[in-house]
Amino acid sequence: MRSPETDLRRMFDAALAAADPMRCLSSFLPPPPKGRTVVVGAGKAAASMAAAVEAHWSTPLSGLVITRYGHGAATRHIEVVEAAHPVPDANGVEATARLLASLENLTSDDLVLCLLSGGGSALLVAPPPGVLLDDKQALIRALLLSGAPISEINCVRKHLSLVKGGRLRQAVGPARLLTLAISDVPGDDPQFIASGPTVADMTTRAQAEAILRRYDIVPTPAVASWLANPASEHSAGVAFAEGRFELVAAPGLSLEAAAKAASGLGYEPIILGDAIEGEARDVARAHAVLARCLSHGLQPGDRPLMLLSGGETTVTVVGRGRGGRNTEYLLALGLALDGEASIFALAADTDGIDGREDNAGAILRPTSLSEAAERGALGADYLADNDAYGFFDLSGDLLFTGPTLTNVNDFRAIAILPPARR
Structure with a gap:
């Protein structure tokens, strides 16, 4: 499957x-x-x-x-x-x-x-x-x-x-x-x-x-x-x-291509915008609210949803950790979703390098935070230290592509699955 x-x-x-x-x-x-x-x-x-x-x-x-x-x-x-x-x-x-x-x-x-x-x-x-x-x-x-x-x-x-x-x-x-x-x-x-x-x-x-x-x-x-x-x-x-x-x-053209791919895989694509700005963690919290609302409205047999967005968020650095704006977005998203079982997400920089690190971004699974917590890594502490890279390194969810030799800014995708039939 x-x-x-x-x-x-x-x-x-x-x-x-x-x-x-x-x-x-x-x-x-x-x-x-x-x-x-x-x-x-x-x-x-x-x-x-x-x-x-x-x-x-x-x-x-x-x-x-x-x-x-x-x-x-x-x-x-x-x-x-x-x-x-x-x-x-x-x-x-x-x-x-x-x-x-x-x-x-x-x-x-x-x-x-x-x-x-x-x-x-x-x-x-x-x-x-x-x-x-x-x-x-x-x-x-x-x-x-x-x-x-x-x-x-x-x-x-x-x-x-x-x-x-x-x-x-x-x-x-x-x-x-x-x-x-x-x-x-x-x-x-x-x-x-x-x-x-x-x-x-x-x-x-x-x-x-x-x-x-x-x-x-x-x-x-x-x-x-x-x-x-x-x-x-x-x-x-x-x-x-x-x-x-x-x-x-441009970012909009890439989001349209991703939406076409999502449709081909059976998803209902929803493009939230290609010019989203703001603090990465604030954007993540807003997206989490939307994703949870949409998730709770799905019924068994409904098409899964794919929320797509681009733009360039920012990070005000107050900690000493590592990580770019896309991994910070994902960590804040995971905290706001609080283990919602039906929601998965990816956030990455399309140039293949998120901030100053070696990863493009990361993937968030419903169990990413709980599995890290079992190893003693609390997501809230890592977010406070601007150390999203360190968190997703521990959870095994970092995304590596190497330089892609293009650049249409941030790419974010949130997959929302319907509940299974009983």
Whole structure:
């Protein structure tokens, strides 16, 4: 008999397949230009996107893309450089400088293909004058621990960069520009996918300063000085001509693919939304209430339900444990469900890495918490310490995929089974 855990994994696999660059990118490629084709990009899917371009491109091309360590892919003509994520490092700084240099001396006969995906904000690193890499690293670490949503983090990032917030577009000059993007942000706003390096920036430095005040983050003197400088306002005095921007994969499309897979397995799929934000444990409690209500309404012989959702939750870190937002969501969900016998769940990051750990996420079984408790591991204690990784490691429910080479943000699926016939 097929298990709910197997079905949940099939939902996740269907979502990933819908965002595979080799499958979804080729139909967006234009005809080759009269002149050169230069490919640049950044993100966790940048290398696999570059490989997909090479597989479907008929004329010479060159370029450089930056991806996270361990997320590289084999390419022949486009150089792939790996750097740190989510806190940038010197490799990202050096690679970004080389990427910008590859765009020099282009003409109107040339074409620039810019490949963007989630993670590009950390990988494209060009600090403004007077701001050191150390300054940016300290600020990003503080923002990541604060519980700020990704849109606010990327607002600050844009105003501390010479490449984000449309400035990469300015470096392209007269060449034609086509941006192909895989969205990992709630709402799929191009401004916030990899911090919008090729589109006009609608945020302001005043907003960036307000975000830091909101989370009681005191920037270094160099950062504070730059944010007070009118030059940090990207739109100031700049005539901006955007190129084409195409979304080749997005959370909503992946949820639709998972829903189709759920129907094929006999479930009634319910998509809760692809842009859910908020504290992971708060979202989990709300989903637990909904799941229990739906479960209690099922009768023997009814179709099982599959609740699907995406977006990007946050975690305000107060403990010393390990774990990303998806495992924290699952642990809070399990506590709220309190062993409800008919409900199983999976939560994972579609890039294959949940937070800074080596797992994509985890699977929650009705007995996960009780079995861990028998070993002396109380879920509430682990949640208080932000140690969802440690908890699911003990329960044996961690989900490992390795880097998936795509990224359409969080994926959550809750399977609700009807009661058995007596």
